[in-house]
Amino acid sequence: MSKVILQGEADIPTDFGNFRMRAYSNKVDDYVPTIVIYNPQTNLDNPVNVRIHSECITGDLFGSRKCECGEQLNKAMEIIGLEGGVIIYLRQEGRGIGIINKLHAYREQENGLDTIEANKKLGFEIDARKYDIAVDILKELNIQKIRLLTNNPDKLASLIDAGFEKVERMPLEIEPKIENLAYLKTKKFNLGHHLIHIK
Numbered sequence: 001m002s003k004v005i006l007q008g009e010a011d012i013p014t015d016f017g018n019f020r021m022r023a024y025s026n027k028v029d030d031y032v033p034t035i036v037i038y039n040p041q042t043n044l045d046n047p048v049n050v051r052i053h054s055e056c057i058t059g060d061l062f063g064s065r066k067c068e069c070g071e072q073l074n075k076a077m078e079i080i081g082l083e084g085g086v087i088i089y090l091r092q093e094g095r096g097i098g099i100i101n102k103l104h105a106y107r108e109q110e111n112g113l114d115t116i117e118a119n120k121k122l123g124f125e126i127d128a129r130k131y132d133i134a135v136d137i138l139k140e141l142n143i144q145k146i147r148l149l150t151n152n153p154d155k156l157a158s159l160i161d162a163g164f165e166k167v168e169r170m171p172l173e174i175e176p177k178i179e180n181l182a183y184l185k186t187k188k189f190n191l192g193h194h195l196i197h198i199k
Helices: 057-061 067-084 097-112 113-121 134-141 152-161 177-190
Strands: 005-014 017-025 034-038 050-052 085-089 145-149 166-170
Touching: 017 067, 017 134, 034 134, 050 067, 057 067, 057 097, 067 085, 085 134, 097 113, 113 177, 134 145, 134 152, 145 152, 152 166
Parallel strands: 050 085, 050 145, 145 166
Antiparallel strands: 005 017, 017 034, 034 085
């Protein structure tokens, strides 16, 4: 039985096509529900394009160049708008530490630490994100064959471990910028992200 409940849905026209948006949570008045946005023309018989995207206010909303999150979200919407699929938008800002602590971590990075070192200095896990809700939602949507749009091996492993019929990975790599090159190198060399453009 799913641990999440559909609380509301509506059509959302976007620059990437017409989508349907849903809000899932276990209580009606949840102001930070998990958001799902999907192409209603998606064919569930074929592997479904799935982007599990953790909230990034700085990148998604304000276009920060410290990360590639906003560009990844836009690229995922472009792919899903054309080919079908679903985006699960998890409210796990800053790899699960929240926006305030993320800003503290940014200050530590300004003093020379990388993302891992900054989190450790502040007493946090390197990556505190969980993907259980995403798994529950995918099962609620009856999606069993998945083409996961990600470079993150942890996301891929979480779905494989959940026992879906088929899980494959589709790269979602963004051209690096001067401002996020060190961040992307940390992702590749310390967290194992699949980034072929990073040397």
